[in-house]
Amino acid sequence: MTYWDREKECMPREELEKLQLRRLKETVYRVYAFVPAYKEKMDQVGIKPYDINSLDDLQKLPFTTKQDLRDNYPFGMFALPMSEVVRVHSSSGTTGKPTVVGYSRRDIDIWAELMARALTSAGANRHSIIQNSYGYGLFTGGLGVHYGAEKLGASVIPTSGGNTKRQIMLMQDFGTTVLTCTPSYALYLAEVMEEMGISPAELKLQCGVFGAEPWSENMRREIENKLRIDAYDIYGLSEIIGPGVAIECPVKQGLHIAEDHFIAEIIDPETGETLPEGSMGELVITTITKEALPMIRYRTRDLTKLDRSVCECGRTHVRMQKVLGRSDDMVIIRGVNVFPSMVESVLLDIPGVEPHYLLVVDRKGNLDILEVRVEVSEKIFSDEVRKLEELGATITKELESALGISVKVRLVEPKSIERSEGKSKRVIDRRKI
Numbered sequence: 479m480t481y482w483d484r485e486k487e488c489m490p491r492e493e494l495e496k497l498q499l500r501r502l503k504e505t506v507y508r509v510y511a512f513v514p515a516y517k518e519k520m521d522q523v524g525i526k527p528y529d530i531n532s533l534d535d536l537q538k539l540p541f542t543t544k545q546d547l548r549d550n551y552p553f554g555m556f557a558l559p560m561s562e563v564v565r566v567h568s569s570s571g572t573t574g575k576p577t578v579v580g581y582s583r584r585d586i587d588i589w590a591e592l593m594a595r596a597l598t599s600a601g602a603n604r605h606s607i608i609q610n611s612y613g614y615g616l617f618t619g620g621l622g623v624h625y626g627a628e629k630l631g632a633s634v635i636p637t638s639g640g641n642t643k644r645q646i647m648l649m650q651d652f653g654t655t656v657l658t659c660t661p662s663y664a665l666y667l668a669e670v671m672e673e674m675g676i677s678p679a680e681l682k683l684q685c686g687v688f689g690a691e692p693w694s695e696n697m698r699r700e701i702e703n704k705l706r707i708d709a710y711d712i713y714g715l716s717e718i719i720g721p722g723v724a725i726e727c728p729v730k731q732g733l734h735i736a737e738d739h740f741i742a743e744i745i746d747p748e749t750g751e752t753l754p755e756g757s758m759g760e761l762v763i764t765t766i767t768k769e770a771l772p773m774i775r776y777r778t779r780d781l782t783k784l785d786r787s788v789c790e791c792g793r794t795h796v797r798m799q800k801v802l803g804r805s806d807d808m809v810i811i812r813g814v815n816v817f818p819s820m821v822e823s824v825l826l827d828i829p830g831v832e833p834h835y836l837l838v839v840d841r842k843g844n845l846d847i848l849e850v851r852v853e854v855s856e857k858i859f860s861d862e863v864r865k866l867e868e869l870g871a872t873i874t875k876e877l878e879s880a881l882g883i884s885v886k887v888r889l890v891e892p893k894s895i896e897r898s899e900g901k902s903k904r905v906i907d908r909r910k911i
């Protein structure tokens with residue numbers, strides 16, 4: 479078994495927990511002193527930093543949510559002055575105010591370290607040629623993997639996403655051995671490769687590190703067969719650090735969460751209660767080394783379960799099961815986070831559109847398709863076809879510019895979308911992942 483840093487990855491549990499507690503205490507003191515939003519929340523429940531004396535005491539601290547980041551947009555939750563912040567990223571949510579995250583120089587170093595650890599776990603090394611097809615930019619995927627690949631000493635090809643035929647040409651010409659991108663893009667690459675008459679046997683690809691969206695074991699099998707590689711799941715979120723929060727090892731029985739930097743809990747998404755080990759629930763993460771943007775009990779909304787038994791690979795860090803889905807309504811389409819509320823706010827700005835709509839997500843071939851069904855007013859519906867077509871085109875344009883992805887709009891008859899007495903269902907996800 480190859481490790482990036484055996485000492486840290488295989489640290490005995492007792493020692494690991496001591497380290498976590500020391501780092502947790504430091505973090506809580508720091509946020510209380512430097513982030514007014516945290517101080518306010520802690521004061522409200524009457525908790526002071528000196529009340530945190532064991533890992534169990536973590537449960538006394540209030541949760542942090544995406545809303546807290548929005549309320550303090552853009553830099554209000556930062557625990558360092560901007561002069562100490564060397565990088566800013568934001569969550570892939572695409573409309574309204576994004577969630578902004580910041581990094582100190584040390585945060586960037588730790589992130590690169592975690593990504594080097596993750597790539598090593600998936601079998602990469604300094605001889606690897608890593609084609610990084612995660613998007614570069616505000617999204618954490620591109621630069622996160624990039625810095626990790628460089629730290630590892632591998633040769634990184636920063637292709638970013640898209641331009642699929644060229645990606646394949648480079649893969650052939652440069653002898654790419656490791657592919658990093660979303661799992662759906664990996665499948666799409668395989669499909670285009672087939673269309674181009676290129677067999678994976680002609681390539682040097684050995685493994686892939688795929689994440690940023692949920693994917694099943696079936697999807698893994700598809701990718702592994704089609705590309706003839708070993709496919710690994712990588713998990714992360716901008717608010718915590720980006721990709722590299724957790725990574726699979728060759729045993730592939732869950733993703734190891736880097737517990738020397740993060741503390742994981744599972745809660746009941748309804749009640750907020752901490753659940754016993756092994757229960758399915760919402761993953762909550764506390765960062766214990768982040769400087770610029772420490773997160774205390776951040777509610778990820780991702781559903782999974784934890785397993786603290788020592789893995790066959792020798793790593794002691796807790797394993798999270800592959801993410802099942804999200805506890806809220808967010809859908810991830812081609813790696814982009816889409817909330818029904820974003821669609822709603824765009825629709826309701828357009829005259830003639832009723833506040834009744836439905837997102838239907840499907841997968842055609844290997845590409846995610848978002849269809850937005852929109853009810854139009856009686857008046858418009860009985861109008862001439864040309865008017866309807868114009869409205870459809872306007873909605874498509876507005877939605878596409880707000881969401882940053884292509885959308886298929888279907889105008890439907892008044893009252894044809896199911897009404898609900900409780901929470902309405904805004905999303906039908908037909909993807910069989």
Ligand code: DLL
Pocket residue numbers: 568569570571612617618619688689690691692693711712713714715716717720721722778780800801804
């Ligand atoms: O997606 C970071 C990332 C980049 C992870 C590249 C892995 C690879 P965000 O854009 O902030 O960050 O989106 C975070 O994506 O809360 C999950 O819902 C989902 N997600 C990320 N990785 C996985 C995964 C990046 N392996 C949100 N399985 C998270 C399932 C994932 N869902």
